[in-house]
Amino acid sequence: MNTVLQNIKNRRSIRKYKEIQVEQEKIESIIEAGLFAPSGHNAQPWHFTVLQDKKIIDKISLETKESLKDSETPIFKRMARNEKFHMLYNAPTVIVISGKKEKAYSMEADLGAATQNMLLASESLGVSTCWIGLIVEYFKGENKENKYKELEIPKGYEVQYAVTLGYSSLEGNPKPHQRKENTVNYIR
Numbered sequence: 001m002n003t004v005l006q007n008i009k010n011r012r013s014i015r016k017y018k019e020i021q022v023e024q025e026k027i028e029s030i031i032e033a034g035l036f037a038p039s040g041h042n043a044q045p046w047h048f049t050v051l052q053d054k055k056i057i058d059k060i061s062l063e064t065k066e067s068l069k070d071s072e073t074p075i076f077k078r079m080a081r082n083e084k085f086h087m088l089y090n091a092p093t094v095i096v097i098s099g100k101k102e103k104a105y106s107m108e109a110d111l112g113a114a115t116q117n118m119l120l121a122s123e124s125l126g127v128s129t130c131w132i133g134l135i136v137e138y139f140k141g142e143n144k145e146n147k148y149k150e151l152e153i154p155k156g157y158e159v160q161y162a163v164t165l166g167y168s169s170l171e172g173n174p175k176p177h178q179r180k181e182n183t184v185n186y187i188r
């Protein structure tokens with residue numbers, strides 16, 4: 001099988017990492033893959049923030065959990081009340097993906113394409129990842145402006161996703177989930 005297809009099929013969300021940092025060269029290649037994603041009207045409406053300060057990474061997890069302790073969404077509430085749960089899985093590197101909303105295109109789709117490019121590039125380099133949608137919860141609430149300032153996210157950009165990066169402490173990738181059936185038809 002060609003390597004692109006192999007990486008697509010092997011990639012899994014990994015939530016347990018070794019305490020080893022990912023090499024700078026690999027991080028740069030992963031971000032470059034994000035930068036080369038397609039975007040509506042070639043808007044390239046993204047901004048990437050690379051976090052490697054454990055204190056900040058832990059703070060994001062702790063404060064998000066605190067804010068979700070009384071969430072009306074049962075799964076959020078369960079995660080927030082689980083002492084062992086770390087929203088960013090103690091990853092040594094986290095890339096926060098922000099986007100600029102403008103009129104005629106879908107910023108979320110563009111950021112999704114960039115994010116998936118980064119997951120696949122990581123897989124090809126032996127780096128494990130997990131896409132973190134929950135990151136948006138950290139950037140809600142009263143203190144929102146300070147949080148954007150602390151991470152130096154440019155004005156007009158909104159955080160949409162994050163990706164954790166690290167070396168997996170599992171033995172190999174888990175098997176893929178069963179794919180849903182009857183999701184394709186041909187009209188000929």
Ligand SMILES: Cc1cc2nc3c(=O)[nH]c(=O)nc-3n(C[C@H](O)[C@H](O)[C@H](O)COP(=O)(O)O)c2cc1C
Binds near residue numbers: 012015130176
């Ligand atoms: C938009 C989006 C948001 C996600 N948010 C989270 C998240 O906040 N935390 C998490 O652990 N996994 C998150 N995931 C990962 C999914 O849970 C995972 O992709 C799914 O269970 C399929 O498993 P796989 O990635 O191993 O194939 C997210 C995935 C996507 C596409």
